Amino acid sequence: MEKIYETLRKKGYKLTAPRLAVLKALTKQHKPLSAQAVWQQTAGINLASVYRSLNLFKKLNLVNAEKFNNEEIYCLSTNHAHHHIICEKCGYIQTFKCTHKFKIKNFTNIRHQLILVGICNKCN
């Protein structure tokens, strides 16, 4: 957390109430949140500002984002690459380590995003 503050300040970004609120929301949860979900955890912060904060954090690699079901979901970056699998019935999210390195002919600088959808034990 302190490290995040440092990163922001070092690059000339201010430590403002909306940004802190967004960070708090993301920290409190242990799963990726949509912008709307983050917003619901912040009192009195404008939705547009939530988006702006999330985009800033994304740009600074402080959060990772992935598309799921027509919306972007955001989670705090950790030092180990990881992905999520989402239960398509109840929305339960589980995290797992990413062990993959992709090599494809003709391409370099490959980034990958893996979207897994399944049905969890409870719903099955």
Place this chain on the structure above:
Amino acid sequence: MEKIYETLRKKGYKLTAPRLAVLKALTKQHKPLSAQAVWQQTAGINLASVYRSLNLFKKLNLVNAEKFNNEEIYCLSTNHAHHHIICEKCGYIQTFKCTHKFKIKNFTNIRHQLILVGICNKCN
């Protein structure tokens, strides 16, 4: 192609001009197309109808769709699972076979979608 017609008719769906035009557009190209791109290949068909056709085909598993860069891209289903890698500079798309089977604790019926973005040889 004939097989697709059969599938439609068998389920009570009609073989209409917009649907045929969408199928033709998808067949002609060897890469996934956005709804808008499909639409540009069809003369005089309404955009909404293109979307409706694509959604129908998706429901019937005749086409696969994946999100790239804020829009859905569609391609005809083939019998072998495959993915695409997209060059983030020029948009060039290359196909590769999917060799993966995911096993994750607590989850069944796992479907995956892999989104690869990189830089192709030409742009590098």
Place this chain on the structure above:
DNA sequence: AGCTACTTGCAAATCATTCGCAGTTATGCT
């Protein structure tokens, strides 16, 4: 040829996300 459920075109509605702008504020400087 006629029936009818399935389809279409059109325009309006949605929904997530972004933008323009005028007013605010965090931070570095003195």
Place this chain on the structure above:
DNA sequence: AGCATAACTGCGAATGATTTGCAAGTAGCT
């Protein structure tokens, strides 16, 4: 502590992809 100022925010309006409601049209049956 007070100032200056670039970095922010809130608001409402704009955007852009996709969907929807509805009246009119049509494929495919008998």
